[in-house]
Amino acid sequence: MTKISNTKLSVVFxxxxxxxxxxxxVVSAPIDLRNEPPLIAAGSGKASVGGHCAIAK
Amino acid sequence: MKRLPLSFxxxxxxxxxxxxxxxxxxxxxxxxxxxxxxxxxxxxxxxxGWRQLLEQRDPRGVTGQLxxxxxxxxxxxxxxxxYSELTAALGPPSVSLLIGAFVFGxxxxxxxxxxxxxxxxxxxxxxxxxxxxxxxAFGSFLGSVHVGDWLTLGQIEPIGLVTVFGGTQALxxxxxGLLAAGLLVRAWVGPGRTWWDRKWLVGAVxxxxxxTLNLVIAGQPWGxxxxxxxxxxxxxxxxxxxxxxxxxxWSQAGNAxxxxxxxxMDITSITNIGILGGALWISAxxxxxxxxxxxxxxxxxxxxxxxxGYSSRLAFGCNIGAMLSGISTGSVHGWIWVxxxxxxxxxxxxxxxxxxx
Numbered sequence: 459m460t461k462i463s464n465t466k467l468s469v470v471f472x473x474x475x476x477x478x479x480x481x482x483x484v485v486s487a488p489i490d491l492r493n494e495p496p497l498i499a500a501g502s503g504k505a506s507v508g509g510h511c512a513i514a515k
Numbered sequence: 516m517k518r519l520p521l522s523f524x525x526x527x528x529x530x531x532x533x534x535x536x537x538x539x540x541x542x543x544x545x546x547x548x549x550x551x552x553x554x555x556x557x558x559x560x561x562x563x564g565w566r567q568l569l570e571q572r573d574p575r576g577v578t579g580q581l582x583x584x585x586x587x588x589x590x591x592x593x594x595x596x597x598y599s600e601l602t603a604a605l606g607p608p609s610v611s612l613l614i615g616a617f618v619f620g621x622x623x624x625x626x627x628x629x630x631x632x633x634x635x636x637x638x639x640x641x642x643x644x645x646x647x648x649x650x651x652a653f654g655s656f657l658g659s660v661h662v663g664d665w666l667t668l669g670q671i672e673p674i675g676l677v678t679v680f681g682g683t684q685a686l687x688x689x690x691x692g693l694l695a696a697g698l699l700v701r702a703w704v705g706p707g708r709t710w711w712d713r714k715w716l717v718g719a720v721x722x723x724x725x726x727t728l729n730l731v732i733a734g735q736p737w738g739x740x741x742x743x744x745x746x747x748x749x750x751x752x753x754x755x756x757x758x759x760x761x762x763x764x765w766s767q768a769g770n771a772x773x774x775x776x777x778x779x780m781d782i783t784s785i786t787n788i789g790i791l792g793g794a795l796w797i798s799a800x801x802x803x804x805x806x807x808x809x810x811x812x813x814x815x816x817x818x819x820x821x822x823x824g825y826s827s828r829l830a831f832g833c834n835i836g837a838m839l840s841g842i843s844t845g846s847v848h849g850w851i852w853v854x855x856x857x858x859x860x861x862x863x864x865x866x867x868x869x870x871x872x
Contacts, residue, residue, distance in 0.1 A: 464640060464642055464805065465640075467640075467642050467645055467646075468640045468645065471637065471645040471648075472795075474649075475788075475791070478746065478750075479778070479779070479788075482749060482777055482778050482779075483777055483779065485753060486775065486776055486777040486778075487775050487776055487777075489535065489536055489537075489776075489777060489779075489780065491535075491537070494537040494538065494539070495537055495539050496539065497538050497539050497542065497732070498539075498731060498732055499598075499600050499601065499731065499732060499733055499734025499735075500594065500598040500600060500601055500730075500731045500732075500734070501598060501600070502600055502734075503600065504600060504734075505599070505600050505602070505734065506600065506601065506602050506733060506734025506735040507769060508733060508734070508735050508781065508782035508783070509741045509745065509769060509770060509773055509781065509782070509783065510602075510604060510735050510736065510738045510741055510782075510783065510836065510840075511604075511738045511739065511740035511741040511744075511783070511827065511828065511831060511832040511833070511836035511837070512604035512605060512606040512736075512738065512831045512832045512836050512837060512840065512841060512846065512848065513605070513606070513831075514606065514607050514662065514666060514670075514673075514831065515763075515764065515767045515770075
């Protein structure tokens with residue numbers, strides 16, 4: 459594969475990623491800015507509720 | 516692309532996240548950029564390090580990884596014992612873990628990149644890894660759909676060293692385990708080898724600090740795979756091809772909620788995007804040489820990428836989520852993951868050689 463086609467592939471890759479993020483923002487529930495998580499979880503008193511690949515459920 | 520406009524683009528996205536999502540996600544995006552820059556700048560490849568150890572008896576990459584694991588453990592384990600808000604990367608020891616880690620170790624050698632490796636190499640613009648990333652995501656999604664069935668083959672509850680022994684003993688046990696691993700490496704490579712490489716050590720220190728920041732800010736360890744699976748799940752769900760309410764994994768309250776939310780609110784998604792951005796920033800000045808691949812090599816590489824995504828869900832993480840985050844936060848599943856993935860890598864190297872990658 460040539461250098462030019464690699465560059466084209468990069469453009470396609472980043473375009474698809476940006477389009478996905480835009481689409482996702484449009485179709486997802488609005489973000490509630492008043493319910494923002496703490497900047498730093500440690501010491502906040504709020505347990506982490508994020509998804510992680512190590513968690514089975 | 517030049518670095519200055521790229522820096523402005525990354526800064527603009529940071530500001531957007533701070534104003535429209537949350538300050539935490541904006542800061543995690545910066546952490547992700549740092550991870551991507553460290554991975555790409557130091558070419559900190561877990562896959563390459565293992566391959567060099569097995570093929571050339573070159574221990575430099577694995578030494579860098581052991582330093583990373585030790586530093587991250589020294590930083591993270593005391594924090595976990597101190598702050599109840601922080602969670603460890605606790606995966607269940609299970610048949611699923613054994614099979615998943617083995618297949619992941621095998622396929623990552625063919626795909627020439629683990630979870631973080633696929634991300635940073637895609638960010639660098641390496642064609643195969645850019646092609647693999649979406650397949651990795653769909654594989655990860657399918658693995659999450661099936662993981663409930665895999666767990667019925669046998670599992671025990673996750674074991675956290677901090678919970679069982681407390682922070683100090685958990686750290687001593689972890690460091691003793693890493694020392695034992697280092698001695699095994701020494702026995703394998705024999706005398707007269709160069710052990711240290713500045714590039715690997717700089718990468719190890721940077722990644723240990725950034726992984727700790729991820730834990731402190733997000734409240735959970737660094738992960739890669741969950742974000743990929745979530746992206747694919749959202750697409751499949753939107754296409755009406757999947758009913759999350761009928762699935763054991765995606766019907767769980769947290770997962771079901773994240774399906775409805777923007778991925779910009781998801782922790783692993785935002786660090787993944789940051790890693791891509793950080794690697795792209797590095798690529799603006801680095802020359803990235805990628806050998807042209809044949810059609811057969813493309814097909815084998817893409818299939819390996821899909822299987823890597825699938826198996827990473829069965830293994831409860833990749834080199835980052837299971838090995839780095841698992842071991843550095845005291846999860847026994849991380850210690851089970853490593854030898855199984857290494858066994859898979861022994862075969863993966865041969866398959867890689869067979870297809871002349």
